[in-house]
Amino acid sequence: MLNRVTNSASNTVIVDAQQNIAFNAQQLGLDYASWAWRQRAKDSPPGKPPAVTSLRDNLLARVAIVFGSLQVLSESTPGLASWQRYTYRTAADARQLALWQMDFYRRLADEHDRIRLIQTREDLDQVRQTWRDETEIDKRVQGLVVKMKGAEPVAEPKQLEEWLEYGIRVVAPAWYPTRYSASAGVDGGLTLLGYELLDVMAGYNVLLDISAMSEPAAADALEAYGGAIIASHSNPRYFHDDPRCLSDEQIHRIAERDGVIGIMMYNRFLRRDWHPNDRKRQVTASHWVEAVDYVCQLTGSVAHVGLGSDIDGAYPYHALPAAIDTSSDLWLLNRALRDGGFSEAEAAEILGGNMLRKLEESLPDG
Template identity: 40%
Template sequence: MPRATARHPLIVDAHLDIAYNVLYKQRDYRRSALTTRAIERNSPVEKQSGQCTVGLPDMIRGRVGLCFGTIFVEPYSRKLGEGWPAYRDAREAHTLGMAQLDFYRRWAEAYPSVTLVTTQRELAAVCRRWGVEESREASSVGSRFSTPHCVGIVLLMEGADPILEPKELERWYERGLRIVGPAWDTTRYAGGTWSGGRLSKLGRELLDVMAQFGVILDVSHMSHASLYEALDAFEGRHVIASHSNPYRYAPTPRHLPDRAIEMIAERGGVIGVVLYNRFLKKDWSGKKEDVTLDDVVRMVDHICQVTGSADHVGIGSDYDGGLGYNDIPRELNTIRDHYKIGDALLERGFTEQHVAQIMRGNWLRILREALPT
């Protein structure tokens, strides 16, 4: 275990496309990222997606013990790679999305080092296994595991088209879905990153059902118009941006103007900083070494300055989400290195309490409040 991770007993990453990579790119995340890189060298996957940065061994050794694992299906109009599934209509999106949900459930059943987190009790069990929470309930759940550490996965839908109609959200919720982002590109529910547009009537209905079941709203990838409308319309308690950076440093519709950052904070929400060089430095040269952890710290600090505290920022790396080793800051190699972000924050004057909030505490607060008992 890297010695520096003793400062960070548990790290939370709010955005990883695990099912997408395993099912579509045939990346076996039971292997280390370096092993996968060697297998993929000069392959079409490496050329299209970059060198792998995620593997369960890397997460466990780096103490990234909790993540938001996405259910992500892409529309045919914006296919990211030849040979990978994409949908043309809601029914196809539903089929692809359910296959990813089923993958997570099978994975958790098959491997003691993986567990789905759908309740407060299951969250407490994961925290206990990393030594950051003690409770009788956690002990009773954790006793069935044979390994001291694990990766807990909270299911997040990125782009809501797999939900056939708002009332069908109940079925997804019963099967473990806890966070929904209405858009990736524009969906039937909301305007998205590239095509734009507003929140649709169907989208408003979906928000109402989400509030009814206590589902967390993820505004990442929503167009600015639909984002502001959703923040105004959503009557649920919990809002996040799982993987978005400040618009000031990444001035595209993909990212958050200061007003949006303030509105998310006013709702008690959290924003996950994306570790993609192009989103960390707007004039990025394309060279890995030209972006450093100073650029990550700048993003974190900006969110803290806008919101007036360290209560509303975390990490949402989006690793292996179309970016690879060459697309992340100089000091980072795989997800095992997330602890270096916390160390950089400490070295640049953040207090230990604030760093603990950023690396895990803020996301844990949202989950403890939002998950059913």
């Protein structure tokens, strides 16, 4: 029997723990302030993925808080697409690319009164106040949590303080291999620099994201880090046997640490027999619910699973579930969860409450 939640779901909102907002602005020139469909109407280079997310689409779906990543690509990243123009060779290059993205997020918050950068609990509370039922729809504000997706831009661990001042609150040591950690499918664990980075993170209570770390590196981090932990966008390996996905042992270990796993909306990770040539309609929101339920059944609780959609992760359009055209459709997950047997209160925890819990634990007062 699953542990039941008791808090009211009348003000259900979504927390999406993975969107590549600044990366897509940098690499694709996408305008987050415009509707996704308007972005699609513009001329696009061959192979460019479609615009899927935007501020307007997210607000329409009640995505109250989004984790926007700082993501930079090494020039040696396998399978680089022609549109992925900006890559790094050195840590200094990575820093400059990430600084551009950080500045992009800060400008978004400065220029749009419906975006607020979340760096403190006070910021979080102010955003949540705008999502009360009595608040007019056009007064609702989206909170933006900046996450470093791969720590290569941090020249040395002690420099993390500088990045925290810029506004990041979540760090994933690896996406592809970094000086700090091996990544999924790569031999190795945390490096000595990686342990030093965790020590600095602990001093500032930074939220640790173990997504995309190698299994040994993630185990090292779970053992060494005493602060709050998430896997922002990681699916159960049960549905796709790939080192990028989480083993049952990892899921159990994350739950033991009261961590939260954000389930992605990438068809390859939702249906084990999915093939890139399959049509979009062959995967639905119910497949996402199955992945959510798998984590719940394995851990005996709804407390350790959330949403990390990654729907703008450079996938071809048909690699997203049938119901998902833009991020405005993320609200359909609420009905899919209810149809899948989850109560209203459980759906509220899965869609937002669990990730909010981790944010509240890790943010400083202010």
